[in-house]
Amino acid sequence: MTQNQNxxxxxxxxxxxxxxxxxxxxxxxxxxKDRYGMLRSEWRVLFHLGIFGRLTATEIGSKAKVHKTKxxxxxxxxxxxxxxxxxxSDVDRRVEWLELTPSGQAAYEDLQAVAKAxxxxxxxxLTDEDAExxxxxxxxxxxxxx
Amino acid sequence: MTQNQNxxxxxxxxxxxxxxxxxxxxxxxxxxKDRYGMLRSEWRVLFHLGIFGRLTATEIGSKAKVHKTKxxxxxxxxxxxxxxxxxxSDVDRRVEWLELTPSGQAAYEDLQAVAKAxxxxxxxxLTDEDAExxxxxxxxxxxxxx
DNA sequence: TGGTAATAGTTGATTTTGTAACTAACAAGT
DNA sequence: ACTTGTTAGTTACAAAATCAACTATTACCA
Numbered sequence: 044m045t046q047n048q049n050x051x052x053x054x055x056x057x058x059x060x061x062x063x064x065x066x067x068x069x070x071x072x073x074x075x076k077d078r079y080g081m082l083r084s085e086w087r088v089l090f091h092l093g094i095f096g097r098l099t100a101t102e103i104g105s106k107a108k109v110h111k112t113k114x115x116x117x118x119x120x121x122x123x124x125x126x127x128x129x130x131x132s133d134v135d136r137r138v139e140w141l142e143l144t145p146s147g148q149a150a151y152e153d154l155q156a157v158a159k160a161x162x163x164x165x166x167x168x169l170t171d172e173d174a175e176x177x178x179x180x181x182x183x184x185x186x187x188x189x
Numbered sequence: 190m191t192q193n194q195n196x197x198x199x200x201x202x203x204x205x206x207x208x209x210x211x212x213x214x215x216x217x218x219x220x221x222k223d224r225y226g227m228l229r230s231e232w233r234v235l236f237h238l239g240i241f242g243r244l245t246a247t248e249i250g251s252k253a254k255v256h257k258t259k260x261x262x263x264x265x266x267x268x269x270x271x272x273x274x275x276x277x278s279d280v281d282r283r284v285e286w287l288e289l290t291p292s293g294q295a296a297y298e299d300l301q302a303v304a305k306a307x308x309x310x311x312x313x314x315l316t317d318e319d320a321e322x323x324x325x326x327x328x329x330x331x332x333x334x335x
Numbered sequence: 336t337g338g339t340a341a342t343a344g345t346t347g348a349t350t351t352t353g354t355a356a357c358t359a360a361c362a363a364g365t
Numbered sequence: 366a367c368t369t370g371t372t373a374g375t376t377a378c379a380a381a382a383t384c385a386a387c388t389a390t391t392a393c394c395a
Contacts (some may be wrong), residue, residue, distance in 0.1 A: 050301045052236055054324065056311050057217055060210035062254065063330040068203040068333070082351075090198055101373060108208065115375060137360045137373040155196045164201050167355075168329055177326050178200065183314055184209040188216070221370075247343060259382075261345060283343040283390045 060184070071161045075154055084109060084117040088153060089126060092143045093151030099138045126150055193218050206330070217307045221300055230255060231265040232300060235272065238289045239297030272296055 052058055068083075075081045081089070091103045098106075118141060121127040126147035132138045143151060166174050168172045198204055214229075220292075221227045227235070237249045250260045264287060265272040272293030278284045289297060312320050 050240060050304065052240060053328070054308075055304055056308055056320075056324070057214040058233075059208065059324055059327040059331065060206065060213050063327040064203065064206035064210040065254070066331050067206050071203055084352095087204075090196070092197060094196060099373080102387065108211075110353080112376090113351095115373095116351085119375090132286070135361070135373085139374075152262065157252065158196065159203055162200075162202055164334065165330070168334065169326065173326060174202075177323065178202070178205055180315065180319060180323050181205040181209040182199070184311070185205065185212050187212065188310065231380095245343080256383080257344065258346090258384085261343095262381090265345090279393070281343085285344075 057163065065164060070164075071158060074157050074161075079150055079154070082117065082120075084113045084119055086160070088117045088121060089139075089147065089151050089154070090158075091140055092127065093148065093155060097140055097142050099132075099140060101138070103141070121147070213311060216310075217304060220303050220307075225296055226298070228263065228266075230259045231267055234260065234263045234267060234287075234288070235293065235300065236304075238273065238287055239294065240302060243286055243288050245278075245286060247284070249287070253309050267293065 072083070075086045079086075079145050087107050087109065088103055091098060091106060095106075099119055100111065101110070104111050104114045118127060118129070122129055125144055128144050128147075129139045130142070132140055168178065214217075218229070221232045225232075233253050233255065234249055237244060237252060245261045246257065246264055249255070250257050264273060264275070268275055271290055274288050274290050274293075275285045276288070278286055315323065
């Protein structure tokens with residue numbers, strides 16, 4: 044009897060969350076990857092700038108909880124592709140203001156529409172009520188434990 | 190007016206799921222990493238063997254939805270550390286049966302207890318009812334969309 | 336039997352991430 | 366002004382993930 048009945052992986056919350064997150068990301072990932080050759084950190088930067096307009100790398104990092112080296116490299120690639128424009132601040136010459144270029148804006152609008160459609164498709168698996176409830180719990184779980 | 194009010198990242202399910210999954214994994218990750226120098230794919234293999242007893246690499250891969258190269262390398266490292274023992278099948282000499290060694294079993298039992306305690310801690314943020322509901326939805330989201 | 340396809344698992348090359356150390360600029364107190 | 370500390374962002378190197386190609390074995394079937 045080597046079998047262990049005392050632990051069920053499929054009830055372990057971190058595991059379940061990871062499996063669901065991975066599955067839920069697949070379809071959208073395929074699109075931003077195929078269509079724009081973007082990585083996850085890149086569409087996130089793109090979306091932050093699309094939504095909030097003008098941000099510094101640090102601001103994006105703290106909003107998205109992504110490490111600054113990842114942001115740095117994502118911004119690098121996005122500027123290489125002319126999706127993002129950087130401008131040193133006059134007030135504090137350490138910081139760089141980031142903004143979408145017109146083609147960055149176009150890519151954002153395209154992907155944002157895709158994201159909306161994708162979200163709708165995902166939510167067809169859930170009732171509206173369930174989805175709201177789920178989101179509430181995910182938001183709670185997303186903040187550092189007390 | 191460059192601000193876009195039409196999309197809210199914090200309501201986008203794949204994003205929310207990822208944030209929650211990452212946060213929920215952090216504490217447990219720290220332990221299996223610090224205590225055993227393991228990667229995520231490694232504790233998953235360890236747990237599968239701890240729970241199910243004897244499996245092939247392919248079986249683990251399909252249960253956990255992990256690519257075979259990741260499994261292969263995880264198994265390699267686990268056998269290097271004498272946590273896992275491999276044995277070629279006599280029936281089909283392509284397949285290898287994987288099993289925990291006694292020290293692998295000990296590591297599993299230790300980490301399994303940690304996982305339980307960690308799960309309890311996480312669930313303190315939720316009522317039992319909510320947690321069950323959440324798990325149900327995560328399981329549904331974990332399967333490929335219809 | 337012989338030939339083609341399928342499966343289990345590994346390996347190598349490339350890409351991406353993680354970690355730590357680094358530069359440059361500013362802040363605060365003395 | 367001068368030291369010390371902090372912050373913004375980059376870079377170098379090591380670790381890990383990805384993807385394709387590979388070996389070895391078995392399955393199918395004419």
